[in-house]
Amino acid sequence: MKKSTVKKLLVVMLTFAMVFAMAACGGGGGGDEGSTDAAGGFTIFNSKSEIQGAFEELAKQYTEETGVPVEVYMSQDTVAAHLATKYASKDPYTLNMVDPKDIYSLGVQYGLDMSGMDWISDTTRAIEVDGKVLGYPTCVEGRGIIYNGTAIKNITGKDFDPASIKTLDDFTAICEELKKGGMEAPVGILKDDWSLAAHYLAQAIEEREDVDGYVASLKAGEAKIIDDPKFNSLMDTFDVLMKYNAFAANASSVEREQVEQMLSEGQIAFMFGGNWDFALMKDFDYTGGAGMMAVPQKEEDAYTGKLLGGGSKYFYIDASEGTTPEEQQMAKDFLEWLRTSEAGQTFISDTCGMVSPFASNTIPVNDDLGAAIKTYADADMLIPNYLYFPDDHISVMGAKMQEYLGGKCTREDLAAAYDAYWQANK
Template structure:
C-alpha cells in the first residue's frame, strides 16, 4: 500500500509549506482548513471538490449553507490530480476538512488521514460506502455507470420502429440494429471517444470487471496463466468494440475526433450510439439534444448476464480529515454537512436537482432529471450494476489507453493490443486492498 502520498511530491511540498503557511496565518486560525478562532466565531470547514462540472453549484451551496447553518464553508477546486494536490496540503499541515477523492484514493489515504464514519446515520442507507478493515471512511457522493449511450429518436427515425434497448443484448443484435439504421439513411451510426481514460479506464476495465474475481483475472494475465488474446471475455468485448469502431463516423481519422463533436452528433441524432457514462450528460446537454436518450448495457455474446448490466457504483467519495490540524468542532461540522446531504430535503435537492447526480442513498427518492442519470437509476434500483474495480494502478489508463488508441487507429491489430496490455501487467501492480 502507498503508505504516504506526501512522499510523491517532497520538493513541491516544501515550497507549498512556505506558501500555504504564509497564506493561512490570520486571526481566525492557521491554514485554510479554517481552525476555530476565538469564542463566538462561526465554525469553519473547507471542502476540496475534484468534480469540475459541479464547482459552481458547490460554491453557491457553500454560501447558502454558511448563511443558514452558521458554519463558514469554503469550496476549493484544483485541476491537478487528486493525489498530487492533496500531497502538498498534507505536507504543509494544511489539509481540507472534507476532501472529495476517487475510490482508489480512499484506499491509499484513509487509514492515515481519514475519520472512521461507521457510526453515522447515512451508512445504513447506502451500499456504496467504502470500508477498510471494518471501518467506514468513504462517503459516496453519487453513482456513475457506463455502457452504450443511445439516441432513441435517431434510431426510430432511421428504422421506423419503436426502440426498446432491453432487446439489444448480443453483439449480433447490435450489428443488426446498426445495419437497420444504415439502411434507413444514417451515414454512420456510432462515435468512439479517443481519450485514453475512455478507452483504458472505462472500456478495457470492463474486461476485468465482468469477471467474478477481477483480482484473480489480472493475476492470471500477470503470471501468464491467462492468455489475453484467447480469453473469452476479452474477445467478446473486443468484438463489440469492433462494431463501434467499424461504424464510427470518424473511422478514417479516429484519433483526431474531438469529444465535443462526437457528443454533439449523438445529442442531435446524426449518430445513434457512443460508449460512455452518465457524466457525459454535462457535455451532451450543451447541444440541441433529442428527447429519447439513455444508457444500455454493452451488448456482448457472453452468457454470464453482463450484457444486461451497466458497470458502475459510487463515484467520488468524501472523507473527513483526522489530523490534529482539524479540530473536533470542525469534524463535527463536517459530519453534520454529510448528514445534511443525505437526510435534509435541501441537501437531497442539491445532489439530485442542482448537481444532476444520481444519489447513492436509498432514502433519497427524488427523480433524476437527466435521461442518462435516469437510466443509471433504473439499473441501480433493480440491482443490475457490475461493481467498479477500484484498484487499477494510477498509470493504467494512460498506458493501456495509449495502446488502445493504436488499435482504434488501425496501427496495431487485436493480438498486438493484447500483447501490449499483457506487457503492461508484467510490471504493474494493483493498489493494495
C-alpha cells in the same frame, strides 16, 4: 538624534520593508484557493468542477440554516497532487471529495473512521478498509452504450427499446438498419485514453466472478488475456463499433466534443460512454430521448443487460493534526445533512442531476443518462468497478487501445501488451 543615526535607521527599515514585501509575494503564490481557514467553521474540497457553483450556493444555504461557516474550494490540478500540497503545507481541508481509488491511499493515511454514523445503513456503497468506514459516496455513476432514441426513431419509425439489443447480432442489425435509413455511420468512439482503457478495456477485467484472482493470474503470467473469452467477446464488439465509426478517418484524433455533439444532435445513434457525458451533450442542440444500455456481446451470460458502475466521488474526513475534533464533527454533521435534508437531496439529484447512492433520497434525477443509471442501480443491474488498477493503466493501455482503434496494431498485439503490462505491475 544625529542625522547619521536617522539615515542608518532608515536604511535598516527600508531593507526590512523590502525583504518582507518580497517574502510576502513569495508566500502568497500558493495557488488559486487562498487560505483554507473558515473562521469557526470547516472547509470542503470539491473535485467535480462542473458543480462548483451549485456547491458554493449549497454551502451558503447550510450556513444560513445552521450558522456553521463552510468554504468550498476546487482545484484544476490532479486531485492527489493538489491534496498532497495541502498536506505538505499542513493546511488540509476538513472534508475531501476524491475518486474511489484515492480512498485507498489518501483516505487510509488521513481519513477519519466514520463507523457508527447513520448514513452507512442507508447505502450499499460506503468504502470500508480494514474495518474502518472511510469513504462516503456522493453519487453513483455508470457506463455502457449511450443511445439517442430520438435519432433511431426518426429512421426506424418506431420507439427504440434498449432491451431489444441483447447480443452483438442485434446491435449489428440495428446499425445496418440505420445505415440503410440514411445514417451513414451510426457509432461514435471517444479516443480519450481514460475512455478506452479505464472504461472499455477495463470491462474485460471487471465482468467476471473472481476479478482479484484473474488479475493475480495475469500478474503471475499464468493467464493470457488473448485466451480469455470475455476479452475476445468485448473486442468483437469493439470491432463492430469501429466498423460503424463515423470518425473512422480521424479515429485517433477526433475530439470528445465532436462525437458528443453528433450524438446529442442525432447524427449518430450510439457511443460508448457514461452518464457524465450528459453534461456535455446538453450543451448542444440536444434532440432528447437519450438513454443507456449494456454493451452488447456475442453470447448472453450473467452480465448481459447490465451496466458497469458504482459509487463515484467519495468524501473522507481529514483526521490529521491539521484538523480539530470540532471541525471533524462539523464535517460529520454536514454529511448527514447532505443526505437527509431536502436541500441536500435536491442539490444532489435535481440541481446537479446526480444519482444519489442513498435509498432515502427519492427526488427524481434531473438528467436523462443519470435517470437511466438510477433505473439500473435500483434494479441491481450494475457490475461493480474494479478499483485497484495501477495508476499508469490509463496512459499505458490507453495508448495501446488508441493504436488498435487507429488500426495500427492487431488484437494479438494488444493482448500481448496487456499481458506484459500486468506482469510488469506485480
